[in-house]
Amino acid sequence: MNSLVDELARVVGADHVLTAAGEQAPYVTDWLGKYRGSALAVVRPGSSEEVRRVLAACHEAGAIVVPQGGHTSLSGGATPDGSGNAVVLSLTRMNRIREIDPIGNTITVDAGCVLARVQEAAREAGRFFPLSLGAEGSCTIGGNLAANAGGVAVLRYGTMRELTLGLEVVLPDGRMWDGLKALRKDNSGYSLRDLFIGSEGTLGVITGAVLKLFPEPRARAAAFVAVPGLDAALGLLAVVRERCGDRLTAFEFMTDVCLDLVTRHVADARLPFGSLPAAAVLVELSDTDGEAALAERLETALVDAVEAGLAEDAVVAQDGTQARAFWRLREGISEALVRAGKAAKHDVSVPVAEMAAFVREAGAAVEESAPGARPVVFGHLGDGNLHYNVLRPEVASEEAFAAAAPALTRRVHDVVARHQGSISAEHGIGQLRVGEMSGCKSPLELELMSALKTVLDPQWRFNPGKLLPPDMPARRPVE
Structure with a gap:
C-alpha cells in the first residue's frame, strides 16, 4: 500500500498524510477512549476536489476508508x-463558510465546519442556526449530518x-454528487439527501451542506418545574404546548436520582427548590417578541399546570444567569454520572405517549436483571428521546456489572421494541450497537439497507463494522 500513501501525498500534500503512530493517535482513539484502532494513513484533504481524488485513489487500490469529522x-x-x-479521512481542514443568504434563510458550509462556527456565522448575519449540542465546540457539520444529530431544540x-x-x-468510487440546492420544495424523485443523512459514513463522504437558518430569537423564558413524576410531566408538556405553541423550544425531563447525583457531584449546580422533588422539567420558550410577553405566557401555563396538579413548584428565571443555572443542572447529569461510577447507557426513543409506560416496564426489567441497580432517566421529553442510564448496584463490583451489562441492555431494548421505539435516538449505531441491529430491524428493513x-x-469498504453488520444474511460484501 506504499504506492497508495504516495498517491495520497501527491493529492493533499505530504504534511497532510499522517503515517507515524504518534501523529495518528488522536484520530484512531474514540472520544470516550473506549475504542482504539490503527490506520494505514490519516489523510486530511482541504477541498471537495481533494476528497474526490483521495477516494478515487482508495477505490483503485481497494482500500478501506473511515470518514471522520470532529x-x-x-x-x-x-x-x-x-x-x-x-485510510482515515479527516475533514477538519475543510472549514469554509461558503455562502450565507439572509433572504432565503440558508447557509452553505464545508462539512468540516465546527458547529459553533456555523452558529456564530449565522448570528453575525442576524440569523439563527438552532442545532445545539454539548460537543458543539468540536463536532463538525459533516458528523452532525452523518449521525442525524438532534440536541436540545x-x-x-x-x-x-x-x-x-x-x-x-463524494461516493466511494470518487464520483461527486452536487446536490447543493437551497430548495424547500423539490418533488422530482427520490430524496438522495435523506439517504446520506444518518448513514454514519457508510455510503459516501458528505463534503458540503446547505442548511436552514431562522430569525434570531430576541427573547427567551425559562422555568425549572417540580413535578410528581413522568405522567405529570407529560401532562405539563400538553399544557405548555397548548398555551405557548411553537414558542416551546426545549422540554427537558430529569428524575430525582439525576438531581441528587448532580447536586452531589457537580460543584456549581444548585437546586432552585428547598427540597429534592420526585422529578423536574426544564422548560424554555423563545420568540422574536419581547421577553415580558414571553415570560407572561410561560407563567400563565405554569399556573394552569399547578392548578391541575401537574406541577408542585416552579421557578421562572429572572435573567440569563438564572436560566443558565437551570441548564447547568440538566447538562451536569452526564458529568455527574461519570463521577458516580460505571453505568450501562442507553439512548432510546419511544412515542411520547408511551414514555411513562416504557419507564415503568424498563425499571421492572432492570430490577429483575440487576437488583439494586439505579436507573438514571433524563432527556428530551418533548421529542420522545430518553437517556436511560443504569448505575451499577452498590454491592456489585465494576467487573461483575460490566459482565452483566449486555444482558441488561438487551432487556431494556426489548422494552423499547415492545413500544415501537428505537435503540438509537441521536447517538448513532456505530460499532457500539451494530450487533443489535438484527434485533431491532425487520429482515426486510435490513435487506433494503x-x-x-x-x-x-459494492465491496463494503466504507466504514466497515459500523451501522450494518458485515455478515448480514440478506446481503454479503462482494468478494
Whole structure:
C-alpha cells in the first residue's frame, strides 16, 4: 500500500498524510477512549476536489476508508479497527463558510465546519442556526449530518434532517454528487439527501451542506418545574404546548436520582427548590417578541399546570444567569454520572405517549436483571428521546456489572421494541450497537439497507463494522 500513501501525498500534500503512530493517535482513539484502532494513513484533504481524488485513489487500490469529522461519536462510529489497513479521512481542514443568504434563510458550509462556527456565522448575519449540542465546540457539520444529530431544540426545529436542504457528497468510487440546492420544495424523485443523512459514513463522504437558518430569537423564558413524576410531566408538556405553541423550544425531563447525583457531584449546580422533588422539567420558550410577553405566557401555563396538579413548584428565571443555572443542572447529569461510577447507557426513543409506560416496564426489567441497580432517566421529553442510564448496584463490583451489562441492555431494548421505539435516538449505531441491529430491524428493513449499501459501496469498504453488520444474511460484501 506504499504506492497508495504516495498517491495520497501527491493529492493533499505530504504534511497532510499522517503515517507515524504518534501523529495518528488522536484520530484512531474514540472520544470516550473506549475504542482504539490503527490506520494505514490519516489523510486530511482541504477541498471537495481533494476528497474526490483521495477516494478515487482508495477505490483503485481497494482500500478501506473511515470518514471522520470532529471525532466526537459516542458509539465509536468514526474509529478504525485494529487491522491497520484503513485510510482515515479527516475533514477538519475543510472549514469554509461558503455562502450565507439572509433572504432565503440558508447557509452553505464545508462539512468540516465546527458547529459553533456555523452558529456564530449565522448570528453575525442576524440569523439563527438552532442545532445545539454539548460537543458543539468540536463536532463538525459533516458528523452532525452523518449521525442525524438532534440536541436540545428538536422539539421546535427538528433534527439535522429537517435542518438540511442540500448536500454535496463524494461516493466511494470518487464520483461527486452536487446536490447543493437551497430548495424547500423539490418533488422530482427520490430524496438522495435523506439517504446520506444518518448513514454514519457508510455510503459516501458528505463534503458540503446547505442548511436552514431562522430569525434570531430576541427573547427567551425559562422555568425549572417540580413535578410528581413522568405522567405529570407529560401532562405539563400538553399544557405548555397548548398555551405557548411553537414558542416551546426545549422540554427537558430529569428524575430525582439525576438531581441528587448532580447536586452531589457537580460543584456549581444548585437546586432552585428547598427540597429534592420526585422529578423536574426544564422548560424554555423563545420568540422574536419581547421577553415580558414571553415570560407572561410561560407563567400563565405554569399556573394552569399547578392548578391541575401537574406541577408542585416552579421557578421562572429572572435573567440569563438564572436560566443558565437551570441548564447547568440538566447538562451536569452526564458529568455527574461519570463521577458516580460505571453505568450501562442507553439512548432510546419511544412515542411520547408511551414514555411513562416504557419507564415503568424498563425499571421492572432492570430490577429483575440487576437488583439494586439505579436507573438514571433524563432527556428530551418533548421529542420522545430518553437517556436511560443504569448505575451499577452498590454491592456489585465494576467487573461483575460490566459482565452483566449486555444482558441488561438487551432487556431494556426489548422494552423499547415492545413500544415501537428505537435503540438509537441521536447517538448513532456505530460499532457500539451494530450487533443489535438484527434485533431491532425487520429482515426486510435490513435487506433494503444492505442492498442500498451494496449499490453505492459494492465491496463494503466504507466504514466497515459500523451501522450494518458485515455478515448480514440478506446481503454479503462482494468478494
